[in-house]
Amino acid sequence: xxxxxxxxxxxxxxxxxxxxxxxxxxxxxxxxxxxxxxxxxxxxxxxxxxxxxxxxxxxxxxxxxxxxxxxxxxxxxxxxxxxxxxxxxxxxxxxxxxxxxxxxxxxxxx
Amino acid sequence: xxxxxxxxxxxxxxxxxxxxxxxxxxxxxxxxxxxxxxxxxxxxxxxxxxxxxxxxxxxxxxxxxxxxxxxxxxxxxxxxxxxxxxxxxxxxxxxxxxxxxxxxxxxxxxxxxxx
Numbered sequence: 001x002x003x004x005x006x007x008x009x010x011x012x013x014x015x016x017x018x019x020x021x022x023x024x025x026x027x028x029x030x031x032x033x034x035x036x037x038x039x040x041x042x043x044x045x046x047x048x049x050x051x052x053x054x055x056x057x058x059x060x061x062x063x064x065x066x067x068x069x070x071x072x073x074x075x076x077x078x079x080x081x082x083x084x085x086x087x088x089x090x091x092x093x094x095x096x097x098x099x100x101x102x103x104x105x106x107x108x109x110x
Numbered sequence: 111x112x113x114x115x116x117x118x119x120x121x122x123x124x125x126x127x128x129x130x131x132x133x134x135x136x137x138x139x140x141x142x143x144x145x146x147x148x149x150x151x152x153x154x155x156x157x158x159x160x161x162x163x164x165x166x167x168x169x170x171x172x173x174x175x176x177x178x179x180x181x182x183x184x185x186x187x188x189x190x191x192x193x194x195x196x197x198x199x200x201x202x203x204x205x206x207x208x209x210x211x212x213x214x215x216x217x218x219x220x221x222x223x224x225x
Contacts, residue, residue, distance in 0.1 A: 033213040041219045048213035097155040
């Protein structure tokens, strides 16, 4: 099956700093999503981005499908950004499971 | 996107008992997915539930331990049977969003602790 690797596994930053999270995947995909899991366990959908670039406020994401990676950018970090960020991919949208990466745990220090 | 109501949000259960988790979706969906997240780990798919047919289980998961019902296109349940402390996890249901280009959306999760 498809393999998904995320880096770094852990990241500790001061409030206001910028960060880049990376997701590498081993095969072609037609679905890629970034999620934020907050400390209460809720999984929030940040981006659906199988290719191209999207931005939403302080967050943006880029997927280069031909090179099998995606990047999540967080600018001007806030303490509420803390949590675990997951990349998940699928190869047959609507009829196939999502395969999740191992996640990046982000801690923002005031 | 689709809105999923999942309950209970958390529970503490005695070993040997069973817990049924419910997910209600605000729109009709063909497939519903059940995931498990063990402490400190990523999410792993347990099974895919289609309305009107038996669920399809991933390797390592069996129907006797995780029976699933899918009585209609908006509702599904997952039961964790004969629980042991190793079943302590977050369980989440997921559906394909009804809105194009949004991907899959998840319920708020059930945090289960088995003592």
